[in-house]
Amino acid sequence: MPAMSDEVRFVLNGERVDVTGVSPQTTLLEFLRDHRRLTGTKEGCAEGDCGACTVVLAERRDGALAWQPINACIRLLPSIDGKAIFTVESLKAGDRLHPVQQALVECHGSQCGFCTPGFVMSLFGLYKSAHAPSRAAIENALSGNLCRCTGYRPIVDAAERMYALPSAGGWRAPGVAADGTRVVSRDEAQLVALLDLLARDRALDYRADGQRWTAPRSGQELAALCAARPRATIVAGMTDVALWVTKQHRVLDDIIYVGDADDLRCIRETSEGIEIGAAVPLTDAVAALDRTWPELDEAWRRFASVPIRNSATLVGNLANGSPIGDSMPALIALGATVLLRAATGVREVPLDAFYPGFRQTARKPTEFLAAVRIPARSPALVVRAYKISKRIDQDISAVFACFALRLAGDRVDDVRIGCGGVAATPARARRTEALLHGARWDADTVERAATVLGEEFTPIDDLRASAVYRRTVLGNLLRRCFHETRGAQSIVTRIDSPQLAVSVS
Ligand SMILES: Cc1cc2nc3c(=O)[nH]c(=O)nc-3n(C[C@H](O)[C@H](O)[C@H](O)COP(=O)(O)OP(=O)(O)OC[C@H]3O[C@@H](n4cnc5c(N)ncnc54)[C@H](O)[C@@H]3O)c2cc1C
Ligand code: FES
Ligand code: FES
Known part of the structure; x- marks a missing residue:
């Protein structure tokens, strides 16, 4: 039966x-x-x-x-x-x-x-x-x-x-x-x-056409399901997964839905930082992140569109492992970690170590991503994020770069650079970071660092941009970041973010 x-x-x-x-x-x-x-x-x-x-x-x-x-x-x-x-x-x-x-x-x-x-x-x-x-x-x-x-x-x-x-x-x-x-x-x-x-107080277990959809009510239930059905497809906002159905005509026999687990739809803000659960839609995640990192708002507003952001989750973007996803370079620059949960426990992995290869992640089949953690903002941190795409709205990045620098006087005390669209995975620009670390934050250093940044990756040519374009843009984005930190000496580089745009005096 x-x-x-x-x-x-x-x-x-x-x-x-x-x-x-x-x-x-x-x-x-x-x-x-x-x-x-x-x-x-x-x-x-x-x-x-x-x-x-x-x-x-x-x-x-x-x-x-x-x-x-x-x-x-x-x-x-x-x-x-x-x-x-x-x-x-x-x-x-x-x-x-x-x-x-x-x-x-x-x-x-x-x-x-x-x-x-x-x-x-x-x-x-x-x-x-x-x-x-x-x-x-x-x-x-x-x-x-x-x-x-x-x-x-x-x-x-x-x-x-x-x-x-x-x-x-x-x-x-x-x-x-x-x-x-x-x-x-x-x-x-x-x-x-x-x-x-x-309203339900237990998981929805829906079956038809030989296919199954289970929507656990908590992270604990979800962990037990991942242990019992490690081959199931985990879905959250399904803005990636539904395209496997509508465009690739794939049949998903066994689906586990994250979105009804109440304890995963939580944003926790503490003095340590902010933790965003796996079921939190991007719309809510962005509203929370904007309170601490307003410099990222323009990039978030250019992430897909309002209806997509109402369904898609931030954690789903991290989980898909795409080299052209927008949130990974930004969160790598901010030093984020992901929480991987299994029935046996939780482990925390730095986001910059989460992508071993093209569209691969360090997640085991019996685990799911429970949350992303972003450490509290340190004083004197300068953050800039840039999305380069052909259209303002609803377009995928050709290049995404995020710079997080801590300046002590005229020196770079600490720096992390997250890049997207330039390698097989979202990546940290470690050679450029090493050059900048402890150096004077001036035009000479930035010129040298921009050259290194332009050579640090071997991007591909595709319909969005050529490899040469991507490399050139990456270096230019560091120059742009430098100009935006120069106060009255700066140039206007933003369309609609007055708090970031400073006119040439
Ligand atoms: C029109 C359109 C525009 C888009 N524009 C952008 C854009 O500008 N920038 C950008 O970066 N992306 C964009 N995307 C891609 C997509 O919206 C994002 O990747 C989104 O954040 C995915 O989240 P989701 O919750 O919808 O994930 P889903 O589609 O539900 O899942 C995505 C992947 O992650 C896995 N997964 C999801 N949650 C978990 C979890 N908790 N644990 C383990 N695995 C999990 C799924 O199995 C699947 O492999 C766009 C998509 C569309 C359709
Ligand atoms: S048919 Fe749904 S967005 Fe085009
Ligand atoms: S309203 Fe349909 S193309 Fe303009």
């Missing part, structure tokens, strides 16, 4: 849905379109790039409801268990358009029918979570939506206009009142009650 399966239970456009018999590697997008005929949500790229599939996820968090746009095309269905999903079909009330839709009409922001539902849902996510956002915040909210026709200005105008329009009731009502306080509407209260009914 086949083993019993739980159902996947969630709220869809305000109604409870119980799912059985659907493969656990079905994407949320496939489920909406093929099983529920909710075809307002479109498929453009099926890889998280275009935003046509954007829906809004609502979940209970810290006693309140959090509303976040996500990409339905790369979200596997069982990960929605216990949460609520809103699609574009839910917004209109009878004949009345939602203020987001009405504003798009009035500002002439509705263009082709393919991308518009995605724009609507990204704006709905913004509408529910922010009040009177700045133009920069609106542009950030739209970072995951591509429009190839007439451009974004009328859409950004609509985002400013939507708050001024009368609400159409229910979750259609604004998430915040005019004075900035949060409004919980009657429908929101009902949604909370529905979600409370779906």
Whole structure:
């Protein structure tokens, strides 16, 4: 007799849905379109790039409801268990358009029918979570939506206009009142009650089509599962793993989901530093890191897009071992370590020793990554992180470099340099560090160090950049870092980070 399966239970456009018999590697997008005929949500790229599939996820968090746009095309269905999903079909009330839709009409922001539902849902996510956002915040909210026709200005105008329009009731009502306080509407209260009914106190164990999805509730349960099923695929935000399904058509028979383990969705800040758990989405991780390392914010904002960062985890980025991942060079420069947990115990490995080879990590099959630890910031530390890619938003790095220097007077007291896109693994520039260590922080030293840095790695030519370009850029980034530390003698190198940009006097 086949083993019993739980159902996947969630709220869809305000109604409870119980799912059985659907493969656990079905994407949320496939489920909406093929099983529920909710075809307002479109498929453009099926890889998280275009935003046509954007829906809004609502979940209970810290006693309140959090509303976040996500990409339905790369979200596997069982990960929605216990949460609520809103699609574009839910917004209109009878004949009345939602203020987001009405504003798009009035500002002439509705263009082709393919991308518009995605724009609507990204704006709905913004509408529910922010009040009177700045133009920069609106542009950030739209970072995951591509429009190839007439451009974004009328859409950004609509985002400013939507708050001024009368609400159409229910979750259609604004998430915040005019004075900035949060409004919980009657429908929101009902949604909370529905979600409370779906809450589980034990792991979801869902089986269909000979495949299995298990979502443990704690790190301890997860460790036991890794010991019992070492060949299972561990998934967190699935922004990498779902592409194995949608693009490589791989069959994942056995999946263990990290995202419902409450004790892994924690950020611990102490005098020793900060520890970010494996289930913490990038959006939350970045907010915490920005408090101590504001210099990294620009690089984080250029990590994918808002909907991707709402699903993807920081630890998942470290775990995938990609040589072009953005967080590894930054965290290597900051001296981070990763916590590898097994049923038998936990070991701590420096991030710069975690990648033995191309897309390899030091994790054993019976272990999972429980958290990343970043030591407390030492005084007088200068930090700069640079992402070089062809586009500002939603692009993969050609080169990523992060410099963390401690200056004592005019000397370099300590230095760590993390680099991405220039070797088979994320790497530390140890030869350059050795040259800089104890040297004067002046133009002569930096010239010599930039030459060494440009020669320290043997990058490849690929579609993102040539090897020569990568080497040249790496050296130039050190020069740029130097100029940015020269105060009034410096040059402006940033587009929108006034705290880092200092004009030539
Ligand atoms: C459109 C798009 C844009 C992107 N842009 C960027 C970008 O700008 N910069 C960048 O660096 N990346 C980018 N990515 C890649 C991806 O978003 C990141 O790598 C992300 O951080 C992965 O985290 P995740 O939680 O989604 O991982 P998942 O996809 O769930 O897992 C990734 C890998 O890590 C393993 N894993 C996950 N969690 C654990 C754990 N706790 N223990 C052990 N193994 C684990 C999985 O088995 C898998 O091998 C982009 C992806 C997409 C689709
Ligand atoms: S279909 Fe393009 S992001 Fe999902
Ligand atoms: S709205 Fe679809 S291409 Fe512009």
